[in-house]
Amino acid sequence: MLKSWTQLSDVQPTVAKIVVNSLRRDRIAHAYLLDGMKGTGKKETSYLFAKSLFCKNRDGEDPCHQCVNCKRIESRNHPDVHVVEPDGNSIKKHQIQYLQEEFSKTGLESKQKIYIIDHADKMTTSAANSLLKFLEEPNQETYAFLLTENIHRILNTIISRCQPLSFQALTSKRLIDKLVEQGYSPSISTTVAQLTNDMNEALELLTDDWFAEARLLVIKLYETLQVRPQQALLFIHEKWMPHFPDRSQLEIGxxxxxxxxxxxLYAQLQKNEEIVFIDQLELIEKQSLQTTQSKIVDQLSFILQSKSRLASNVNAHLLMEQIALNLQEG
Structure with missing residues (x-):
């Protein structure tokens, strides 16, 4: 949970600057469109903004997080902060109409009212048109936050009535730094950052025992293929396949x-700063001296081809056996 605008500035400096200036000058737009990939902090930012607007003991632009308003917003039960999310696969007209009815009433705690529409791009056409009318005639202290990962699916007429806040995807380096700050090792943080740039997804992987074991099995398979290739097929059968029973898991593997x-390959090119499995550097460097760049490129190409074949209806066990045989031949 975001605690301050300085904290947001570390990862989304442009967004933080716009919001802080708005709060400092008391020039708050009636509607904001928060656009960016999943995991870039849109929802957390909307709640932090709501806290800053309702906080009874604000410190500059930052909310106190201790007053009754801050605590209610954090627990998602403030009577004047309404959240709309997809009902099934879409946000429907009746949800926007209910929102309009609620906002026609006097605020229970103050004159201010806030609504947050998550996945705003999933509004039906009728819902979007209803929202448009709402945006065209805002009440004095009504504030809207529209969150989306697909801004191109939102009506241009809605976009034009909102202050844009564009959230940038976390760079791999920044994600690694954030994970290390939370106590995870650089090696596993670096691995996770190759699979996602979403902080929440990264944390889910890091707290999943399955992922930790998957990473270990990849290292063991690599070592087996390099050092004991005659045991590779047995390893696939006894260790690998039981841990990767479905295609989505096997894709991660x-x-x-x-x-x-x-x-x-990076070890051969002396680009150690690019290495993902940095905790296996000694093994990787040793094996890199016993092969050629062209062989490694061929092996990489085969793994990529195998990933493509996995998307079709191939036998996963046979696919892994073929991978093992190809990689040990080098």
Missing amino acids: LDLLLYIYKDM
């Missing part, structure tokens, strides 16, 4: 396998 072979 192949991604990780791809990265450890890329690491071997």
Whole structure:
């Protein structure tokens, strides 16, 4: 949970600057459109903004997080902060109409009212048209926050009535730094940052025992293929396949396998700063001296081809056996 605008500034400096200036000058727009990829902090920012507007003991532009308003907003039960989310696959007209009815009433705590529409791009056409009328005639102290990952699906007439706040995806380096700050090792943080740039998804992976074991199995498979290739098929049968029973899990396994072979190439090129499995640097450097760049490129190409084949209806077990045989031949 975001605690201050300075904290947001570390990852979304432009957004933080716009909001802080608005709060400082008391020039708040009636509607904001928060656009960006999943995990970039849109929802957290909307709640922090709501706290700043309702806080009874604000410190500059930052909310106190202790007053009754801050606590109610954080627990999602403030009577004058309304959240609209998709009902099934879409946000429907009756949800916007209910919102309009609620906002026609006097605020229970103050004159201010806030509504947050999550996945605003999922509004039906009739819902979007109803919202447009709402935006065209805002009440004096009514504030809207529209959150979207797909701004191109929102009506231009709605976009034109909102202050845009564009959220940038976290860079791999920044995500790694944030994960290390939270106590995770640089090696596993670097691995996760290759799979996602979403902080929440990264944390889900890091707290999942399955992922930790998956990473370990990739290292063991790599070592087996390099040092004991005759045992690779047995390893696939007894260890690998039981841990990767479905295609989505196997895809993660192949991604990780791809990265450890890329690491071997980076080791040859003396680009250690690019290596993902940095905790296996000694093994990777040793094996990189016993092969050629062209062989590594061929192995990478085969893993990529195998990932593509996985998307079609192939036998996953046979696919992994083919990968093992191809990689050990080098």
